[in-house]
Every structure is written in structure tokens, then in C-alpha cells.
Amino acid sequence: MVTSALVAAIWAHARRDHPDEACGVLAGPADGDRPVRHIPMLNAARSPSFYEFDSADLLALYRDLDDRGEVPTVVYHSHTATEAYPSRTDIALASEPDAHYVLVSTRGPSDDEFRSYRIVDGIVTEEEVRVTDQPRVE
């Protein structure tokens, strides 16, 4: 479950960085499965076919998450010329077994390819994306 505002924030970032891939995180409480905060990250690769969080930014991100008791509930990136499905590289490098890996595709003009996966030990499992207009209610 993700709010429409966070979905819109990912699309805005992906469109802004196109034709390079955009990447970032939706952070949420460690004890839940609802992201609450959008953290756009710099794609240090600045590439239309690869992304990598900048090394120093990565350390700062995880320190901040640890301090807040948060985790990267969602790790997202865009594909700029292909479908929103994990590439072989995405699968090989996926290293957050508890995260939802969100992919969006900016290959076309409409914001309609927003998909989510678990990637664990090389196995990709797509999952339904449920979007809500309501902020977190628990």
C-alpha cells in the first residue's frame, strides 16, 4: 500500500531525470510495511541504462534511516527505454531482501507503468500495487 502522493513523487522524479534513470527510496517505519517519506537519490552513474546511489549519499541515507528507526520500504528506479521489469543487472545486484523494488518506465508519455517486485536470491516475484489517497492510518 502506497499513497498517491508518493507515487506522484516517484513519477515526477523519473520524468525530471529522463533520459537518465532516476532512483531513490520510500522510507517507512522498520516495524511496518507502509512507506511514509520520499527520498530521491542522485544516480551517480548518470546513465540511461544504469543506476547506482552515490557512495557517500548511501552512507548518509542509512545513518538517517537508522536514526529514525526507518528502513528502505521501497527502492525504486526508472527504466527509460524498456518495460518496468527488473533487468538481469537489477536481479543480480538486488541486496535488500525486505524491500519492495518498484520500477517505472518513462519510455512512453503516460504514467502507467508502475510495478513492484520482491527480489530475493535471484528470484523475482511481482506484487500488486495498491494506491491509496489516505495517508497512513494505523
Add this chain to the structure above:
Amino acid sequence: MTVSVRIPTILRGHTDGAKTVPGEGATLGDLLADLDSRHAGLSDRIVENGALRRYVNVYVDDSDVRFTGGLDTPLSEGASVTILPAVAGG
């Protein structure tokens, strides 16, 4: 030198789920050997052919060790070592 090491989620199977473990070593290479003596297989996930794996980042305090000597990076007493897999893909 005694230091504390932050273990990323994906490697906590080697540390009985612990997020932070203590370790000893004068250099990062020594520390990884020490950790591997108690957490078997951990070092192989970080080092390959005598060098850090391309998609694993290791920091001593605030510095990425790629810029401070890699496995030869010296450790000071009480240092904070952070291991983070790169967040990357294609």
C-alpha cells in the same frame, strides 16, 4: 583495535541476525579475517580475489575505504565500520 561493525540486512544470516557486531583489527583486512573467524562466510561476501567486491561499500567512520587504502585502511580504537551493499542496477 576494537571497533563496531554495522552489518547490512542481507548479511545478517552470518551474524545470527545481529545488526552490529564487535571486531578486532589494525586494518580493515585484519578486521574481516577476525569477523570471519566468528561469522563464517562473511568475508567472502565482501572480498573477492583479495579486493573489495565492486558492489559492496565499506566505510570506516565517514570515509569510503576505496579512497583510504581499501583493505589496508587502518582502524583506530572505537572506529565505526559500516558495510552497505551498493544500491544499483540497470
